[in-house]
Amino acid sequence: MSQFDEVIPRTGTNSEKWDGVEELFGRKDIIPMWVADMDFRAPKPVLDAFQRQIDHGIFGYSAKSESLVDAVINWNKEQHQFEIDPSTLFFNGAVVPTISLAIRSLTNKGDAVLMVSPIYPPFFNVTKATERKVVMSPLIYENHQYRIDFNDLEERMKTENIKLFLLCNPQNPGGRCFTKEELNQLAKLCEKYQIPVVSDEIHADLVMKNHKHVPLMVAAPFYSDQIITLMAATKTFNLAAIKASYYIITNKDYQDKFAAEQKYATTNDLNVFGIVGTEAAYRGGADWLNELKDYIYSNFEYVKDMLEKEVPEVGITDLEATYLMWLDCRALPKGEKAIYADLIDAGVGVQMGSGFGYSGKGFVRLNIACPKETLEKGVKLLIKGLKK
Numbered sequence: 310m311s312q313f314d315e316v317i318p319r320t321g322t323n324s325e326k327w328d329g330v331e332e333l334f335g336r337k338d339i340i341p342m343w344v345a346d347m348d349f350r351a352p353k354p355v356l357d358a359f360q361r362q363i364d365h366g367i368f369g370y371s372a373k374s375e376s377l378v379d380a381v382i383n384w385n386k387e388q389h390q391f392e393i394d395p396s397t398l399f400f401n402g403a404v405v406p407t408i409s410l411a412i413r414s415l416t417n418k419g420d421a422v423l424m425v426s427p428i429y430p431p432f433f434n435v436t437k438a439t440e441r442k443v444v445m446s447p448l449i450y451e452n453h454q455y456r457i458d459f460n461d462l463e464e465r466m467k468t469e470n471i472k473l474f475l476l477c478n479p480q481n482p483g484g485r486c487f488t489k490e491e492l493n494q495l496a497k498l499c500e501k502y503q504i505p506v507v508s509d510e511i512h513a514d515l516v517m518k519n520h521k522h523v524p525l526m527v528a529a530p531f532y533s534d535q536i537i538t539l540m541a542a543t544k545t546f547n548l549a550a551i552k553a554s555y556y557i558i559t560n561k562d563y564q565d566k567f568a569a570e571q572k573y574a575t576t577n578d579l580n581v582f583g584i585v586g587t588e589a590a591y592r593g594g595a596d597w598l599n600e601l602k603d604y605i606y607s608n609f610e611y612v613k614d615m616l617e618k619e620v621p622e623v624g625i626t627d628l629e630a631t632y633l634m635w636l637d638c639r640a641l642p643k644g645e646k647a648i649y650a651d652l653i654d655a656g657v658g659v660q661m662g663s664g665f666g667y668s669g670k671g672f673v674r675l676n677i678a679c680p681k682e683t684l685e686k687g688v689k690l691l692i693k694g695l696k697k
């Protein structure tokens with residue numbers, strides 16, 4: 310038995326994923342397989358660190374420590390062979406606010422911001438909200454996997470006066486873990502058109518067997534002064550609630566621009582749980598993470614087998630990274646709206662592909678980071694809804 314087999318009820322715990330189902334799907338008895346958090350308890354060293362803080366009982370203003378910086382640097386060196394100079398490392402409450410900070414720091418209103426599609430929705434929502442122009446380059450879907458259409462990307466760079474590229478690697482949705490060669494090619498294109506890159510690598514640690522996350526700054530050292538890397542321990546260790554993330558900028562001019570913009574945003578304080586949670590996870594969470602990745606991959610294999618047997622028209626995207634399956638439902642004899650309604654009717658809550666940009670249309674995103682017991686129930690309902 311794995312520690313991840315334990316079913317921990319989350320209803321009534323202020324959980325967006327579980328307590329938000331009635332508002333989102335219109336009924337309470339839904340198995341939620343949507344928003345990207347996991348139904349697993351965080352690693353014991355993290356819980357112990359939180360407990361020590363609670364036992365202390367004072368929750369005044371917090372200050373991050375040298376040892377947090379040290380833990381971040383060591384983790385990235387060991388896990389990703391990514392050497393971070395402490396003078397280039399900055400902290401911020403969460404990754405999405407840092408995407409907004411980056412857009413506001415590096416572009417002006419009306420500027421064009423390029424991204425691939427489908428993509429994690431805040432990429433285009435934040436771009437729009439900050440009054441920049443969204444430019445999307447559709448990924449090519451082939452042999453159950455996405456790849457970047459470099460010709461299309463270059464065409465847009467050439468013609469659309471792009472001021473910033475937003476990269477999501479590993480990719481959400483679609484679960485791609487881009488190779489060093491692809492990243493290198495991407496950076497060369499950005500260099501050719503003088504476009505800085507924000508590289509959101511929040512899923513870096515959730516990479517499955519036979520794949521390796523390469524930070525963009527490592528894949529393309531020649532361009533590292535035009536790259537801003539965003540990372541966090543929160544996705545890896547199921548700590549989204551503590552709102553803690555960090556970013557790496559080597560370019561002094563960009564550091565100054567971010568600092569100036571931060572003065573308005575004033576979101577750069579980490580809360581005490583963000584500080585101790587991130588450090589404890591990085592110092593003591595590696596074994597938990599290895600077990601987690603095996604568990605997620607066996608969940609993936611289970612869902613794949615079941616769907617291949619029961620609904621063979623559905624294409625299963627390979628899972629190179631993340632715990633988010635991406636189901637190609639375009640061959641089903643019904644459209645997205647009907648699929649969504651049938652799935653809710655069956656009792657499972659998912660996210661539909663077009664929510665991730667127009668090229669996601671016809672796909673379903675399925676969060677499989679839950680105990681086997683929950684997964685089996687959810688998949689049964691999923692099959693029922695898809696077959697209807």
Ligand SMILES: Cc1ncc(COP(=O)(O)O)c(C=O)c1O
Pocket residue numbers: 345402403404405406429477481509511512541543549552553554
């Ligand atoms: C690519 C990506 N970036 C950022 C986030 C959210 O990060 P945060 O909660 O730190 O804002 C997610 C959450 O799913 C994500 O998939």
